[in-house]
Amino acid sequence: MESQAISNLAHFINDDFANTVEHIYNSKGRVIITGIGKSAIIATKIVATMNSTGTPAIFMHAADAIHGDLGLILEDDVVICISKSGNTPEIKVLVPLIKNAKNKMIAITGNPDSFLGQQADYVLNTFVEKEACPNNLAPTTSTTAQLVMGDALAVCLLELRGFSSKDFAKYHPGGALGKKLYLRVSDLADANQKPAVKPDTTIKDIIIEISEKMLGVTAVVENDTIVGIITDGDLRRMLKKTDNFSGFRAKDIMGLNPKRIDYDAMAVDAKEDMEAHGISQLLVERNGKYAGIVHLHDLIKEGII
Structure with missing residues (x-):
């Protein structure tokens, strides 16, 4: 009625x-x-x-x-x-x-x-x-x-x-709604640790880096430029294929062309990218240089998801 x-x-x-x-x-x-x-x-x-x-x-x-x-x-x-x-x-x-x-x-x-x-x-x-x-x-x-x-x-x-949505954000600075309108990738990435290894880093040191930085992932970086990514999933798949990985290096197991997002992008854009590609993290770039990682858990914590 x-x-x-x-x-x-x-x-x-x-x-x-x-x-x-x-x-x-x-x-x-x-x-x-x-x-x-x-x-x-x-x-x-x-x-x-x-x-x-x-x-x-x-x-x-x-x-x-x-x-x-x-x-x-x-x-x-x-x-x-x-x-x-x-x-x-x-x-x-x-x-x-x-x-x-x-x-x-x-x-x-x-x-x-x-x-x-x-x-x-x-x-x-x-x-x-x-x-x-x-x-x-x-x-x-x-x-x-x-x-x-x-x-x-x-x-x-x-x-x-x-x-506009920018005007809306001025009147709604609090809560999840406000965060969707003003929270940027930089706000999240800067709060995280910044795991990074070089192409020639050993598997042992890769495991240590991923474990210590607690993001389940590390960027592979050369001259501050992203050349690849290694996730804890990549490590598990390697261990299934071989018992001897002493000669392996980061460049041997890294994923190429990882998904990236700009440092100044909106956090809600990171959410959309993760959902579109079925991934839980994005590498962050600033002026073409590696600037950190934004993780799905960051978005959940801030109420974006």
């Missing part, structure tokens, strides 16, 4: 929606979003979405507004009122006060003919035929429709502002 209601919202995208987006985009003020009951909870989510995507917004509870919080609204602010019926007592008291201040007012309501709908400068229609609640009482379908309309507004504004 809620899914069908969301689909029906597409029919309500009209000039009022376009004018609302343009007005908010061109406004020098903030977006004040208000409501009461479940609509107030939806309002707080829309505020959070707008703030995180470049549109400054503030939540104002409709009941608190008529008891002093109207002072939140500044001259250039745009006010969005959310109400399914558009006729609640608090809305009927609040709307004239907003109109007296001459702020542009947008209604998100399921009843365009309501008091709120008639008083608003623009109406975003979120009409639903029935709540998902079996008694058709608890706000369910209606609040979902309000939420989706708020998302539509936020995304249109985001696109108008040219809001």
